[in-house]
Amino acid sequence: MASAVALKMSNFHPSHHAAGRADIRRPTHGRVRRDGQLEARLSLSTLLPKRRGGAQLRPLACTAGIIKVLQHVAPAPLREKYLGRLLDPNYDTNFNGAQYLTEVQGGSDVGANSVWARPEDTDSDVWYLTGEKWFCSNVTADLALVTARMGHEEGTRGLGLFLVPRHLENGEVNNFTIRRLKDKLGTRSMASAELDFRDALGYHVGSFKDALQHVINTSRIYNAIGSTANGRRALTIAWTYAQNRLAFGQPIIRFPLVQAQLARMRTDCAAMLAGSLRIAKVMDDIELGRASEADRAFFRMAVNLNKYRTAVLAHEVIMTAIEILGGNGAIESFSVLPRLLRDNIVFENWEGTHNVLLAQVQRDIRKYAIHEPFLAHIRQLFQAANFPELKLEGLAQVEIIAQELGRCWRWMS
Numbered sequence: 480m481a482s483a484v485a486l487k488m489s490n491f492h493p494s495h496h497a498a499g500r501a502d503i504r505r506p507t508h509g510r511v512r513r514d515g516q517l518e519a520r521l522s523l524s525t526l527l528p529k530r531r532g533g534a535q536l537r538p539l540a541c542t543a544g545i546i547k548v549l550q551h552v553a554p555a556p557l558r559e560k561y562l563g564r565l566l567d568p569n570y571d572t573n574f575n576g577a578q579y580l581t582e583v584q585g586g587s588d589v590g591a592n593s594v595w596a597r598p599e600d601t602d603s604d605v606w607y608l609t610g611e612k613w614f615c616s617n618v619t620a621d622l623a624l625v626t627a628r629m630g631h632e633e634g635t636r637g638l639g640l641f642l643v644p645r646h647l648e649n650g651e652v653n654n655f656t657i658r659r660l661k662d663k664l665g666t667r668s669m670a671s672a673e674l675d676f677r678d679a680l681g682y683h684v685g686s687f688k689d690a691l692q693h694v695i696n697t698s699r700i701y702n703a704i705g706s707t708a709n710g711r712r713a714l715t716i717a718w719t720y721a722q723n724r725l726a727f728g729q730p731i732i733r734f735p736l737v738q739a740q741l742a743r744m745r746t747d748c749a750a751m752l753a754g755s756l757r758i759a760k761v762m763d764d765i766e767l768g769r770a771s772e773a774d775r776a777f778f779r780m781a782v783n784l785n786k787y788r789t790a791v792l793a794h795e796v797i798m799t800a801i802e803i804l805g806g807n808g809a810i811e812s813f814s815v816l817p818r819l820l821r822d823n824i825v826f827e828n829w830e831g832t833h834n835v836l837l838a839q840v841q842r843d844i845r846k847y848a849i850h851e852p853f854l855a856h857i858r859q860l861f862q863a864a865n866f867p868e869l870k871l872e873g874l875a876q877v878e879i880i881a882q883e884l885g886r887c888w889r890w891m892s
């Protein structure tokens with residue numbers, strides 16, 4: 480039987496571990512020990528892709544999700560058992576996490592999950608899970624949150640959330656096996672696989688609603704930070720190249736069209752970073768009990784829109800960087816840009832496709848008129864802006880969007 484440490488270290492690119500080690504050892508990961516630290520923690524994670532660490536964001540996001548579930552909803556004995564290992568600042572010995580929701584018949588439609596769980600006895604937290612999970616990233620994780628059906632109720636209401644350890648108390652490997660590794664387009668330094676569960680032990684820790692609140696929303700912010708970081712790295716490469724590449728006797732950065740491209744990229748990167756950290760701050764306020772109902776409504780809409788928007792903008796920024804490098808942009812051995820593009824395509828998919836995020840926002844607008852507190856929050860931000868032109872232009876744009884959304888809402892409801 481492979482020990483947990485040997486399994487963690489096997490068959491990965493050394494840079495993957497170097498990035499993980501850097502992030503875990505810095506006083507970043509430890510911040511998730513306390514509520515209200517997400518903004519500070521994620522500010523430092525934007526540096527990860529500089530060290531081939533884009534693919535590390537997935538394990539970090541999942542680990543943070545498990546920590547939140549243990550802190551907020553899991554029974555106390557489980558918290559005591561696992562929290563210390565998850566927060567251990569030593570990368571070589573700490574526990575890291577994964578989350579397995581998607582099945583072959585549906586990822587967006589989680590309510591179609593069919594992996595099922597049976598309890599050990601009537602009042603036990605110990606259950607046994609059987610069935611197949613189709614996309615399992617960070618498949619060497621020590622702990623995974625897994626959704627499984629607990630009874631006959633259909634849809635997401637019938638789903639429970641289980642904490643599944645890789646190793647059992649006696650040191651043996653838990654009853655799930657890797658059927659096949661995914662041959663992925665991007666984030667290839669982190670392993671994703673298909674898994675078969677056959678009476679695998681899992682601790683019941685909550686419901687699908689808990690997964691949404693503590694795991695998926697956290698992951699969506701980490702994902703947005705990952706896209707932001709990919710974009711920022713592409714910008715740095717393009718900017719440096721433009722200063723040094725000569726064409727027609729001068730550095731290409733002197734051409735107004737190149738300047739316009741770089742200015743656009745820089746604006747998009749600033750928007751991605753500011754937006755994502757703002758949303759992390761609101762999540763911190765929610766956790767600390769400092770948020771109003773309106774803040775919560777803003778968060779609900781913003782977390783989905785921002786995950787969508789950062790993925791799209793990062794894609795555009797990376798594509799523009801490739802364009803600025805000319806032919807060299809398309810060469811794998813010349814720069815990291817081709818890999819960033821592939822990684823970013825995966826970022827666009829995990830934690831919700833574009834359509835699915837937008838459909839969720841549309842449902843929330845129709846049901847709860849959530850666009851009103853969302854726009855009120857944005858209005859407040861522009862009202863506090865220091866630059867009069869920005870303030871006027873921003874407020875005018877908000878009014879245009881408010882009128883359009885108001886019309887859509889009346890039409891939908």
Ligand SMILES: Cc1cc2nc3c(=O)[nH]c(=O)nc-3n(C[C@H](O)[C@H](O)[C@H](O)COP(=O)(O)OP(=O)(O)OC[C@H]3O[C@@H](n4cnc5c(N)ncnc54)[C@H](O)[C@@H]3O)c2cc1C
Nearest residue numbers: 578579580581585586587614615616829830832834835838
């Ligand atoms: C590299 C990689 C790693 C992954 N790792 C994990 C993991 O660790 N754990 C995990 O649980 N999952 C993981 N996933 C799965 C990922 O979360 C799903 O692929 C994603 O949620 C989409 O689900 P799907 O593939 O079933 O696509 P589908 O749900 O079948 O979607 C297909 C298309 O239909 C569209 N669509 C679906 N529903 C609607 C709707 N209501 N309105 C409009 N359009 C809609 C989608 O936007 C998409 O374009 C991973 C995926 C990838 C690519």
